[in-house]
Amino acid sequence: MDTNRLQTQAERFLTELKRSPQTVSAYRADLRHLTGWLRETGHLLNGSGLDAYFAAHSQWAPSTRNRKQTALERFYRWALQRDLLDRDPTLHLERPSLPPPHPRGLRREEVERIFAEIPAEQARDALLFRLVFETGLRIGEALGVHVQDLDLTRGDEHLTVLGKGSRKRTVLLDDPRLVNALRRYLHGLGYTHGPLFQATKNGRGGPLRYQSVQERWQGYTERAGVTCTLHQLRHSHATELVNGGVSLATIRKRLGHQHIQTTLRYAEVSDSTADAELRRWRRTQG
Known part of the structure; x- marks a missing residue:
């Protein structure tokens, strides 16, 4: 396929691509860049030509190369399906190594x-989602909480969680609104043992399934006009703790991370928080 035909077929591919306008625009720029480079250098549209293309742009960040490579791969799969390439x-291209994304809290x-x-x-629903947000529990951990795991002794409210690797940890319930909601919810339950959150479909109790919870949460987020996954509630809690000056060691214990490197992903504090900390330090130096 020569460069002129490549450009024509690339536009056809983009017309049929069922992606967001932003993705289509990015793919168009990537394919045009490749076409222009092939035309200028005289390289062919083959494996060695792509090797030379990426070698000539070794300064690209891994995320940039990854995006461009994805655009090319999808175009070539499309072309093969239409017998435009043999x-x-x-x-043979290897994917660049990407760092884990920084958790985004709301x-x-x-x-x-x-x-x-x-x-x-x-x-x-209100209690389940607030429990995740105010404690940083994984959604699976929250769904696994039993009534008997709660201790609402005034002044020492906490719960016991079975986390990853079957590791138990104690989580302090330090938010008054959450504690009051738990007390009201427990008062209305007709049982004192078993899962705290049970399904009520068709009048039958039973463990609440993740899929059902996910669907309900998605409905609430759509009505609010806010994009947020269930796991982002956990990220949001961790971000609040970091910005509030809580130590990473304490956050690690709170979230049940096995390795401190996982917790370090949350260490990107806001500018205002960083400024306030530096001002406090400066005052101690006077």
Whole structure:
């Protein structure tokens, strides 16, 4: 396929691509860049040509190369399916090593907007999602909480969680609104043992499934107009702790991380928090 035909077929591919306008625009720029480079250098559209292309742009960040490589791979798969190529020149390419993404937490006011969309009669949903947000539990850990795991002794409210690797940890319940919601919820339960959060479909109790919880959460977020996954509630809690000056060792214990390197991913504090800490330190030096 010569460069002129490549450019024509690339536009056809982009027309048929069912992706967001931003993705289509990025792919168009990537394919045009490759086409222009092949035309200028005289390289062919084959494996060695792609090797030379990426070698000539070794300054690209891994994320940039990864995106460009994805665009090329999808285009060539599309071309092969339409018999426009007889082989895929991207098969030998190795994926660049990408660092794990920095966990993105939401501001409290954004999360509260979602909570405001939960009807008053859905006390179970409201409590489950606030428990995750105010304690940083994994959603699976929250669904695994039993009534007998709770200790609501005044002044020492906490729960016992079975986390990853069957490791137990104690989580302090330090938010008054959460504790009060737990007390009201327990008062209305008709049982004192078993899962704290049970399904009520068709009037039958039983463990609440992750899929059901995910669907309900997605509905609340859509009504609030806020994009947030269930796992981001955990990230949001960790981010609040970091910005509040809580030590990474304490956050690690709170979240049940086995390795401190996992906790370090949350260590990107806000500018205002960093500035306040530096001012406090400066005052101690006077």
